[in-house]
Amino acid sequence: MALTFFSPTPVTCRLAAATNGLGHGNGDHALEARFVQRAADLSDKSAGFTSPHPNFGCVIATPRGHAIGEGYLYAQGTKPAELQAVEAAGAGLCRGATAYLNMEPGDCHGDHTAVSALVQSGIARVVIGMRHPLQHLRGNAISALRSEGVHVDILGEDLQSKVIEEVVKSCRLVNAHLIYRAAFNIPFSVLKYAMTLDGKIATSCGHSAWISSKKSRSHVLQLRGRCDAIVVGGNTVRRDNPRLTARHGGGHTPTRIVMSQTLNLPEEANLWDTSAVSTIVVTQRGARKSFQKHLASKGVEVVEFDILNPRDVMEYFYDRGNISILWECGGSLAASAISASVIHKVYAFVAPKIIGGRNAPSPVGELGMVEMSQALDLIDVSYEQVGPDILISGFLQPIPDLKPVIPSFDETAAIDPTINPYEPDIIYFHRTWEPYGVFSNFSPHPIQMPDNEGKYETWSTAEHFYQAHKFVGINNLQAQNYVEEIKSARSPEEAARIGRFAQRQHPDLVRPDWESAKIELMYRVLKCKFSTYPHLNSLLLSTAGSILVEASSHDYFWGGRMEGEGLNYHGRLLMQLRSEFLGEHSSSSESIIYQHDI
Structure with a gap:
């Protein structure tokens, strides 16, 4: 069985057996549950190919209980x-x-594709595994479906x-990263470690390669590919000099984060190589300024905190x-993170080995417990x-229970998805399912742009x-192949990954x-997008008077960025475009591109 970061409860086999008695006892419920479980299993299939996002799956079945169609969201x-x-x-x-969904649809602002597809196809009934965990989306699709005459049942509420209960748990597990993040305002965090049978993560001398088996290490790579x-x-860093890549763990490669209070780190380390994936070092304010400059020269980002602790x-x-974080740290940091409730x-991978050693480190350091009654018990152990x-x-x-904060039917109908949850004068945007996520280049809005011959391409x-236009016009077969590969990429994440990789590996x-042309090119594509879709245009104009900030975690x-240290050209161009649509300024990007400093 493949290891999953947010593994659904393995109830599929039991559900299949339960449906053998349809019409007797809870047979109908077992059939409903089986299809929703299938939707949950489908929804998890994209993990490892794209950065974590809400996982959606759908199964359509006839009134006689025969599945006739299914699908899953590959990426935002x-x-x-x-x-x-x-x-x-x-x-x-x-x-x-009947359509069976593991989670309530969560289209981005102005996009009703999911709900419209169900309504226009004549679907009579929808069974939903759980409501959407994000407040600004929760209940919207349910209200929209019901207003169109579609009967909607929600597992755990309308069907019990x-x-x-087992399938509701599965649906919550497959989107645990989003539920925890929404409930606690921190990323969903997993602590991973490998230890010997006697509870050691290294010998007394610090040697730890390899405690677990090759198969276990392969599972860890899958875990890495499923987190941010x-x-x-x-x-x-000092002891193992790790690379922390997701080799064979999927297309997505997570950012590496190093926590070091004193920056007592080696001058050279595998993590300082940022050619394939970025590294962020977080430290105490003022620590080793000269070493911070050294890291910056290698492309490593350094973030200072007044007091360095896992919660902050x-x-x-x-x-x-960030939605999900994988902790692969030593015992001291693990204990600090557990104590901070993050x-x-x-x-825990337990290897059938014994190494002993009074001073050999354990996976979790001092937690201050003196009695077994203080021990932390794991829940839903597998x-x-x-x-x-x-x-x-x-x-x-x-897993947080969302029911106490689920709005009523009337309340959900009144939710305005354009309400800004941030400060009134600054609007952040990044992921497509956030309130202003459609401002992102990753939003599902195809555009038509002219090619070099004036013909329009979609x-x-x-x-x-x-991403493709980094290489357009280069008379080189490999460059042309990159253009075609980017154009046919299944998702904007894949297109970005291909483009960035090619730019790093083959700058020639x-x-x-490109450096002088990319701002004008971005302005052209944004203008096309916001001119093509009226609802996007209206949303952009509704932000008049606010500063727009692209909250990407990696793009200066x-x-x-968080402290305004990034150049924010995406936000600037949108503000410039907004001014043009409002008739406030000239349409020349050169004349006003620098007027929106933040």
């Missing part, structure tokens, strides 16, 4: 699961059918039974848009054999167009005027 900015399932089933067969970032401490660091990375789940090792996993904090998203293939040029 791609075709919704509901539309994929409708297309797979065929519009004729969908009439009168023991087998349904990996945290280690200074001891891990996680709150900071929450503000930067660790939500634990993965056991799995991985090669010769045993993987024990469980939650330190239960691009899946603004990001596809932007990037058009020579296009993003504004």
